[in-house]
Amino acid sequence: MKPLSRNLKATSSLDFVREIKQIINTGRNSAYSAVNSAMIATYWNIGRKIIEEEQQGKERAEYGKELIKMLAQELTHEFGNGFSERYLRAFRKFYLVMPNFEIWKSRFPNLTWTHVFRTLRVGDETAIRWYLENASRETWSVRTLSRNISTQYYERHFQQPEVSKNNDISQRRPDKKEILKSPLIAEFLGFKPDESYSERDLE
Secondary structure, three states, X not given: OHXXXXXXXXXHHHHHHHHHHHHHHHHHHHHHHHHHHHHHHHHHHHHHHHHHHHOOOOOOHHHHHHHHHHHHHHHHHHHOHHHOHHHHHHHHHHHHHOOOHHHHHHHOOOOXXXXXXXXXXXXXXXXXXXXXXXXXXXXXXXXXXXXXXXXOHHHHHHHOOOOOHHHHOOOOOOOOHHHHHOHHHHHHOOOOOOOOOOHHHHO
16 A cells, blocks of 8 residues: 555646646746736837927937937946937837837737847848738748748748748747847846847847
């Protein structure tokens, strides 16, 4: 009977450990989602404020450049390189492309800021929206999104008959660990940035 008792205890212990791991994974998934949502909302609101300031009778391009330069100096001094001129311009563009944040929350809840930032480098706003729509619907990872942009998938989509999505696009769910790997996340949360990263690495 003793071996049986030991087996039962071992099985019970495995079930207990499995349940604890599930709790941890659930908590982490909630944290990933919360941090990403907070980042995107923060950056969208910064973009909105920049546009509103520019439109207070000061729509000259020179004023906009000086405004972003001044703001970047203040923010990077206090919050780090995640608020450089480059990123502030991205926040501004994000707002212009998606001025209604309620639509963003309802239609693109599964996209990360890294998805958005990569897509904003596309020149055409229609293409940007198309990539965001497809990245959300097809659950593209950032790597898949980057590959589709670099191979001009948007242009090819409208230049030739659409082929089977399974043949042309690698589909998989976004890796939530990508969020933690980004130094922008750490900086956003106020952690000391890893100096081994550079802006080029983020691309």
